[in-house]
Amino acid sequence: MIVLLPSRIVQGATLLCLAAVSLTLWIALSQPWLGIALKSGGETQPVAIISTHPSGPARALPLPARLVAVGNSGAAGPVEIEADDVIEEPDMFETYEQTGRFMQRQTTLAALLRQPKVALTVATESGQTQSVDLAPARRPLADLPLAFWIQLFTGAGALLIGAYVLAMRPADIATRLFALSGAMITVSAFAAAIYSSRELAIDGELFRVLSAFNHIGALGFGMAMIALFLIYPRRLVSPRLLWIVPAVFVPWLAADILRLAPSQPVGSQLPTLIEMLLIVVMVGVQWLVNGNDPRARAALNWLGLSVIVGAGAFVSLTIAPVLVQMEPVIDQGHAFGFFLLIYAGLALGVGRYRLFDLSEWAFRITFYTGATLLLFAIDAALIVFLQFQPASALGIALLLVGFGYLPLRSLLWNRFVARRGLPEHELFRAIIDVSLAVTAAERSERWRQLLQRLFDPLVMEETQEAVAAVEVREEGLEVRLPPAAATPALVLRYPWRGRRLFGSAHQDLARELVRLMLYTEESRTAYERGSIEERQRIARDLHDDVGARLLSGLYKTDLGETHRVLRDAITDIRTIVSGLSTDQPPLGRMIAALRHETGERLAAAGVELDWPLDPQDDSPLPLDYPAYRCFSAAHREIVSNIIRHAGARRVSIRVHHDGERLTTTIADDGIGIDAAHLEGSPTGNGLRGLLRRVRDANGHVAIRRLPAGTAVEITIPLRAATAAAPQASAPDPHPHPAFEGCVEAGATPRVRTT
């Protein structure tokens, strides 16, 4: 199946229009021309020559004068000119007989005018008649009257605007009917343009064909409009029933063309008037049935008003008077301009009222298509222009083209025509940019910008329909993307401003894009979850450790004790902020920090430290945060106890691990531990906290009395609960599975005393 791209339809219509305009001009200009302007002056003075063309064959005629007869010295005798010969539109005759006679006279006159020499009999104001021999020439373009150009412009405009609406929604019956109505106006106006701008006569057969086209176009426009308002904005009848409209009017039209109707007004003007009435009725019906749909009504108001005002003015000013045997109020040629109102009105209403569900973007496709055509036109004009340059000026002209036009053209081409894409290597960066935007709205905005950059679609809108995967639809006119980057599913239509279709390569690109997007979003979500966990961890630790410590400080009466509690709280905060629950600091780093800290503290207290370097200390083995926190806090607590209570002079510390468990032995040569400390007396707060910590980390504490002093041995698992190691990517109701799992394990601390 061939898919018509919007731009192809518009370009095709443009070419068709150009061809039709050229043909019309060619026919109009190839008629014999004398350079006289004639006007019917009434019964007594039938045809007056009101002006002559200054460079035409008749430029020497004395004015004012009236045209009496046209003859030829060689052939038949002169034919007397009648007032009806210069009539603009033969439809105004009442009977077909009158029309037939008019056509015959046109044939005769046209034959005379085609002779090399034409003898004009003219009467001057004083009543003298004289015969002037003239040689008809080709009609210059500038001699064509304003009415000709109005009809040409109206016909071309109606065709192009109709095609442009059709291009947007080629499958829609409403837009097809609208485009058809425009084409009908073109047929009607172009035909009328030729015969209504004739100087005196064109061949009767040609005239008859043109007249038939004029009727076909006029009635066809009415039929298309009636059908349009039967289904737009609301579908009142099934599209199949629309055939009733031509079923009524086509036989009528045929009867008129074949002159079978009772009279010409019945065959020609009556159906036009009936059509106009039907249009008004249908607009009225649509208006009533769309009472509860303000959008449809707004669109209808605009379109209906345009049609009624435009076509209505034409019908009431030129057609209706004939029916009541009056002169038309305004020339048909000028009145054709009213039809342009319809189409211009539509063009203006598209953006504002979303006529045919089109939006502002519909203008853009015309604009860009126009830009392409314009560039080609300039190219062609330049080539022609350069051909006629004298050799001396050619060099300068080429320089101008080379340094002026070509860069400008390239700029314009890139701006309006060229396809803009994204280099593959920038794709990933672009996606990262999208996913790293802080707010959801920003992410969505950047995602749309990226898609715009990649595919340059004319339409990008959200869809409520479920889109699970990237899919190309409507033969490549649109692509659907699943929800991503905080954006609902999107529909992209008319890629590259409607100049190309989505192909399989683009589908692959879009898939890759969405896949990368979802992947980075997932990582982002995991990261966010991690930071939430981290926040919860910090909050809990602050509360449990620092809060509890400050609370105990609140009730101390001794200022020195209070200071100590505050310093310990600050140390706790340091531990909490330096540890990352997702980070696993190497064991060696913790041991180094503990060794340094312990050394400084003991030195300040005048106690000697014996903690030799051990190759095992420098282990890169990763340490879970809970184990790290538990171990350093317990270690710190024991050293504090020694400084405060043991009266020791020397402390020996040994740390070792077997890859699974970490053990530290801290021995002092002090006064030995008091039994009260082991029983949990009020002075043993610190020690009790230590026991709780170690229990929480699934470890145990052994306290031994030495001959002189005390030895404390702490053992904890390196990874508090290896089996339940937290996984960053899997959602987990527990913020700290490892830590909490260890609480649930509920290992009772074993305290041995020897």
Added chain:
Amino acid sequence: MSAPPKPTKGPTAGRRALVIEDQNDTRAWLIQTLVTAFDGIAVAGVASRAAALAWLRTEGGGAPADSAAKWIALIDLGLPDGSGLDIIREIDRRHGGIVPIVTTIYDDDQHLFDAIAAGAQGYLLKDQHPDMLVQYLHRIDGGEPPLSPSIAQRMLKHFARLKPQAVPDEAGAGTLTAREIDVLRLLGRGLRVAEAARVLGLTPHTIAGYVKNIYRKLNISSRAEAAIEASRRGLT
């Protein structure tokens, strides 16, 4: 618990110090600590970066160059109107007679490392016992800057990744000597200066000299890196 000895230096006439700290109580307390540590020292206190820079402009010129009794500046990094790093850089650039010392509450190595790179000659943790603070102040004043294990490890990494040609060879500022690396390794494992001295068979004084040298090299190499970076970006 036995109180540490409280050595005080002899009266040093005309010696001055500046405390830059926005918390009033802490500032008063730091001033008191300085007065305790150094007999006869005249201490000024300011609460902002702007006030500190102004003090340096008006008073800082009086600091004695090449004197044993250099002036002291205690600098809080997080000031209401900017970073204390700017003050450290200013002192490093124009006031050779002042020893810039960072006073901070949290010893996160990133901030301290940057401060040393900017020219700080030591750092103190504000939550320490006043006696300890006095002791540390004396150590810094005596040319023995502190070096925590994490900062030692950071320094090792810094010099390892430093491209030798990136730093003009100003007394080998871009590279560490084998001895300096040994010292950093030991300190990075948590040993204190005296312990590292014992392991290496050197005097604590020599080790302190190495540490001071490492401080200086970090400062020089950071400055050089900043200059190279600036010229690479066309800023100079």
